[in-house]
Amino acid sequence: MIRNIPKGSISDVKKSPMDIFKKSEELKQGVYILNRDNVAGVMISKQQYEGLLDLIEELEEKVLETKVAERLARYDTQESPETYTVEEVFGKTLMEMQFDPDEEDEWE
Template structure:
């Protein structure tokens, strides 16, 4: 989001009519930059825009994690046994019971 493509309002306007600026953000589909003495100090988003940004961020973080895992699997060819990773506590019976009525 470039500042030139985004509505700009002053901090005084924000103090006078905050809901008007939030509505402007919602209707334009962009944030609204808030300026104080001609310097940007914040961006107003609607709650829907903010939620969408959080979901997009979470999705991108998951994609990065998936790529890191794929990269590690491609570069590390050595496989480790369960006992090598968890030691002697890797006994299957210690954490799984087949008589636990789980179906």
Template sequence: MDFKILDVPTTSISEVKKSPTIVFKKAKEENTPVYVFNRGDVAGVMLTQEQYESLTNEIEALHERVLDLEVEKRLAIKDLKLYSDEEVRGANADQFLTIDENDGWE
């Protein structure tokens, strides 16, 4: 599969081997990823830590938005069948739930 190469800085594997720090510096200075080529083919892309974390946070936010939209779509169904807590959890519905503050949910 051929990908369109963006108009971003590039370097070679040889240059990365010599000094990866210079490549990270270039990515930071130009505030963009740096494509790394090996014999004319893209071998990878180098990002600063800040760039990587920013992309990761953006992806996470987009996933959350998709989930929100899916919930909105399901709740918009007119003849939606709803179930009570007792119908879902049965006898456990009367038991007190322990909330784990460190379970990853907000």
């Protein structure tokens, strides 16, 4: 499905790729690049691409914050929250765990 998005051809890109980038900048949206009437790709400016990357990062952060909030809300309402044993987490019993203190890590 081709939406109401500006279009250019592979020939246009070969002739003058900067014109496609300028068109994208002016219209503030991507330009579909057609190859024999089929969309081969989309061209956007560097600034638009970086803006999309920033938006993706923001949205991923919001998704993570929402998941954390949901888990905390679920934890607060549980009478007995789900817990895990040392063996379930590490694959070994507590007695099998080895403690190797690192004197250089300044935790002691």
